[in-house]
Amino acid sequence: MDTADRALVDGVLAGRLRPLAKAITLIESQREDHQARARRLLEALLPHTGGAMRIGISGVPGVGKSTFIEAFGLYLIEQGLRVAVLAVDPSSSLTGGSILGDKTRMELLSRDPAAFIRPSPAAGSLGGVAEKTREVMLTCEAAGFDAIVVETVGVGQSETAVAGMTDIFCLLQLPNAGDDLQAIKKGVVELADLIAINKADINPTAALAARAQMKTALHMLRPASPNWTVPVLTLSALEKDGVAAFWETVLRYRETMTASGEFAARRRRQAAAWMWELIDAGLRRRFRRHPRVKADLPGFAAAVEEGRTTPSAAALALLAHLQE
DSSP states (O other), rough: OHHHHHHHHHHHHHHHHHHHHHHHHHHOOHHHHHHHHHHHHHHHHGGSSSSSSSEEOOOTTTTHHHHHHHHHHHHHTTTOOEEEEEEEEOTTTTTOOOOOOHHHHTTHHHHHTTEEEEEEEETTTTOOOOOOOOHHHHHHHHOOEEEEEEESSSSSTTHHHHTTTTSSEEEEEEETTTOOOHHHHHHHHOOOOOOOOTTTTTHHHHHHHHHHHHHHHHHHHSSSTTOOOOOEEEOBTTTTTTTHHHHHHHHHHHHHHHHHHHHHHHHHHHHHHHHHHHHHHHHHHHHOOHHHHHHHHHHHHHHHTTTSOOHHHHHHHHHHHGGG
């Protein structure tokens, strides 16, 4: 490792935000030389990771995720903790651009020196979660952050992806989320370790009704853990009401799952799954870069589209090039 990279590692471990931002930019870069440097950086930081509570936050657009995360982050800072927010923005399928407006939506939190907000474009990654989110999370842990919040896009498969990289997956719901049947149909409910009905200040009666509906729906689903019953809270991020209870529930979850051994087991499973995802992504890139594949792919793609051959036959023919 050269002097510049060593200085970058030292800066991250010292908890300085500028080196942290530079390290994340390096990790997110697509350049091969930057990727090689990023791998060395992560290897050096790895012994200093694992100490943060990794919290996934999801919910449909309009549920108040950014408002809640800001209120939650400011509360944690009041408790003497440092908070990192990794907010993944949807990328346009037409232009590839992203809004990256989370710092605007979390203005107070972004100005606090104990907070770090990193908006990242999804850029076509599976489930709307930035491809490098896991590496960024480890880097923030090495920088000494106590809580890392990963905010999903709130659409598509992003919930599944975030649930697979965080310690606790929290779902925000609106008071008018729908009846029991609609709640059960939403597969995301099965992923949730904690559910919170936000905007309870607007209509407290509706919020309590939604809470009762959700609790009934949860009773009809198989629990993910025999040691944890998914709680349903009501809160108002705008009024800062219920935020303390939310954090207390997160801590109780960590204590319960740690005592049962499930907390460590979940992280081990996530690490193994992460390895296989990287293998799959790497094989796909190598496949597309293979000279024979690059030469034959356009022809096979056209033949499949025109119905002159089947997708399976084309795939087998292209995959055979890897054995040459």
